[in-house]
Amino acid sequence: MSVKYSDVYKGWKQDPEGFWAKAAEKIDWFKPAEKIFDPDSGVYGRWFAGAECNTCYNAVDRHVEAGRGADTAIIYDSPITGTKASYSFAEVKDQVQALAAVLKDRGVAKGDRVIIYMPMIPQAAFAMLACARIGAIHSVVFGGFAANELATRLNDAKPTAIISASCGIEPNRTIAYKPLLDEAIELAEHKPDSVIVFQREQLVCDLIDGRDVDYASAVAAAIAAGTEVSCMPVAATDPLYILYTSGTTGQPKGVVRDNGGHMVALAWSMENLYGIKPGEVYWAASDVGWVVGHSYIVYGPLVYGATTLLFEGKPVGTPDAGTFWRVIEEHDVVALFTAPTAFRAIKKEDPKGDFIKKYDLSKLRTLFLAGERADPDTVQWAEDMLKVPVIDHWWQTETGWAIAANPVGIELLPVVHGSPTVSMPGYDVQIVGADGHPVAANEMGNIVIKLPMPPGNLPGLWQNDTRFQSSYLDEFPGYYQTGDAGYMDDNGYLYIMSRTDDIINVAGHRLSTGAMEEVLAAHPDVAECAVIGIADKLKGQLPAGFVVLKSGVDRAPMDIEKELIGLVREKIGPVAAFKIAVTVDRLPKTRSGKILRGTMRAIADHEEYKMPATIDDPAILNEIEAALREHGI
Template sequence: MTGYKDTYDAWKRDPEGFWADAAKEIDWFKPATQTLEVKNGLSRWFVGAETNTCWNALDRHVKAGHGARTALIYDSAMLGRVKKFTYAELLEKVSLFAGVLQRHGITKGDRVLIYMPMVPQAAVAMLACARLGAIHSVVFGGFAPKELATRIDDATPKLIVSASCGLEPGRVIAYKPLMDKAIEMSAHKVSATIVFQREMEKAVLVAGRDFDWKEEMDKAAAADARPECVPVAATDPLYVLYTSGTTGKPKGVVRDNGGHMVALKWSMKNVYDIDPGDTFWAASDVGWVVGHSYIVYGPLVHGCTSILFEGKPVGTPDAGTYWRIIAEHGVKAMFTAPTAFRAIRKEDPQAALVGKYDLSKFEVLYLAGERADPDTIQWAEKALSGRPVIDHWWQTESGWPMVANPMGIERLPVKYGSPTVPLPGYEIHVVDESNKQLGPNTTGAIVVKLPLPPGCLPTLWQNEQGFRESYLADFPGYYKTADAGFMDEDGYLYVMSRTDDIINVAGHRLSTGGMEEVLAAHPDVAECAVIGIADAMKGQVPVGFLVLNAGVARPAADIEREAVALIRERIGPVAAFKTAMIVQRLPKTRSGKVLRGTMRKIADGEKWDTPATIDDPAVLGEIEAVLKAGLGR
């Protein structure tokens, strides 16, 4: 198989054979008796097989003679500190912490909740759970007590692993009081917590319940408590990761051990064109799916060097932080959110800081997490002297890319605005509300034909009914992505917005993503968001919010007028786009997603709550004030 089409066709002809072949890259303690089992619409991969994810991420590399290879680079721009761990060193720490967990009664199938900042101990805790066959649930560090308590009650962990604090530019966030409050609020009670004490904020430990990380590691070392990897079924859960939704029962996405490793190992080479020994950097957080898949598990299972970065794309100390890390650590490929590059561009519109660094080893930038508008991609291409900037699309639920430019198979032509083509494992259709397939260039709901491939969620934690209702019920025979878009005549997918962000203007269904693409092309605009707000005459009308590049001194009214004219020129009067407003910043989650739904509720005067995932709640007041001034609402 030499090209994308051959590879994709080979998968379609024999899906089970394709993944059975990919599974040869993984060490199995016991082989599968059945590659795929489908029951009542639910699928399980590599049934009967036994394996261990920690073994595949660490032990087997050390056993193969690669113990001296760098596994993890901790780069804290917050502290100006870099620490490197070889595979042998990381294995030693993980084995010891597995001993700590074991001494606290953690065994196969137990849940351990991890509430940590971006420190190496977070990865160590995840891998130690995997070593014992325990199921980890990582909650983004700094989440409010109520959200943490909800997850404690759903996952019912035996133990929590945390740290005394996390760091944000200009402030220290004490985690321990947040955790204590969550424990107090939760109905389920954990038996113990293990707290990693950081020097900038020491936590007060509760006697008999809270234990010091370092002291516990020292005890395990003294007792030579270094347990071996526990064999688990390929279909056993590795982790539960809660989606960032804030309403109703939390959705705990389950990830199995076997299919997860097969998919991630396959993707490292075929999607990202990374070889063992290469340095790969996913600039995300271990609290999100990207951190699970491409900071911890994917790179380590593949035998790479992975970077764990504590900092922000700007302000730690400037908009050149990403370039410094790429240069200093010889990064071959990087993966981050488009939001990060919009922030860098806003602070350094001419990309002047790039020239300070040697990026000779850097080959390709990947973007995902939110729609990558063509203007951001083109700016990044220019800043990176023409290196490829590749958009790709996936979700917490899928665990790995669904649509991408498969750089390790064949570099396909880039079409701006499209994450390119479906990968093997994903047969993607665009359908209308009645599940009827739509033709090329017609916007509808994006769905994936069942069964889902290895690596995708098999169900929700303790909530199979919720899984069926959320993902399978609306489009029988398909998985509902809740994203909207279209496919062109070449099979390229265009993801335009969440299904909820398709607005109905006087009977015309319009994509807010298409409007954002036009507004982002304005030379003064760093980033933007478009929402549909209620209108008595037309049902909904779009309103645009513009964040300007640093140093723009032109009158706001001129830029807003030009933005309206751009939409009229490129989309037409049908868009009914008459209002653009300049704002200092947009409300975002900590992972960089714009909170359009909350903005819409504010604009429509509906009841709204501050989302638990928001980066800075104060921004919602700013948006409210701008809307009041601009719309008189």
């Protein structure tokens, strides 16, 4: 008899420790846990207390020892540079072990921090794994991040070393990393002892004597010398990495991920959530600078024994809107995980899916979306074009893996557009009002998770438990506050409507910008959209919709804007007071595709704002300002 999701979820609820103890059998431990869950340690308890393990060992060495050394671990595909390469588990081990030796030679020891400032190249993954191998704690910062932002991370993490590359390459420009890095070190109070630089042939940089190390020659020397570096046993509760998210205070929040619970959760998710088998090719089209890159480009697939695909390119423009389909066909990808924004970009350029027809996508079983709300129109388009299940799922940097999803490895549940489906084992998701009391089914409220959080979730913030408590736990005691608003239907399906700070107050009515975006996105001429609340003396806030039109639309934008205003009035009602629709060429986004609604709101309200560190192209903000001026705002 086939297993049902409801039975699995019920089994977890009845015996959480038994559930995760069973899942932990998929991981190799140097020393087993004394307690599966210790409620008395950490802020809300810790998973696998007393256990010892090593993440690099589980991601690399154990596959080599099991006779899978020749199997492909990493496929690198870079349409930006026209480069392709693949690395077996044995080759990854050689590279990682040699880089670990270089780090040790430069004085990096267990517990030390290492900043990784790299583009999407295999050496970024090797750097992460090399840190894990010796028990150092890595913190990946986007390559090309502004110098002052990098400096704040240097001061907070206090790294012993930095691993970087000479440059990053975008479709229309080369970004020199070294000047930014040198400026950041100059600005920072904390100075690293060493900087290890991978020279890319597209732009070679100068190295500073005594401090800087040439990555390639140092690694080659360690390989030639046959240097062996064994995997350092660390506590399951020791940090594996710190990943900084931009805090509202300007001081970045360092989300900490531990070793043991992280591996257990990711291995469970690869099998049960994504439905992958060891040896299959899994592609998360993200960046190692984001949590998705940590969880599902590097650690999840490799710990599980799948082949991971590392892609240096864009969904459109490298060279066209067919690049994703070329990669899927060429490398036999069975599951693709990307942001809805990527699909909106592809849909805008190729609304009829002409590029899709040129490739054999028969190996592709599933498309997973996360990172931004997956509007039903985009999901429908992807389903129609790809003829595979399109699975929206919802998670956060803090959680490290999905809170809600459709667990295709257990049972494919009915897909409901607009919902990331149901809570995963480990997550007791509830909807509460401002008073902290549960609300009825289908009623909007704050989305919270009953403590304790499951394995893989953050145990705290880097050296700042007080801020962790105030940011996530204080508002609703006994619960983790997700910062998202939404509702749960009668079947337990979750609907994420917006961030709680994107709920707007129009004349006393609390309205979801996500619901309005859903209406705008359904218009046949709209490729993507964003709705924000702008200040209004009479009503408090008024919604304003920004829309990007599909390629080839030759109607007057003013006519489309009138239709959009009418649509929102029809679908949501006059209470929305939706009277502002603005056509723009593009929306401001982070490099992972999240729309910068807060910055757009500040521009519309004529407030001062700080340039977002992760913005893809700052010039777009001037375009938004000009479009608002044209509309008299």
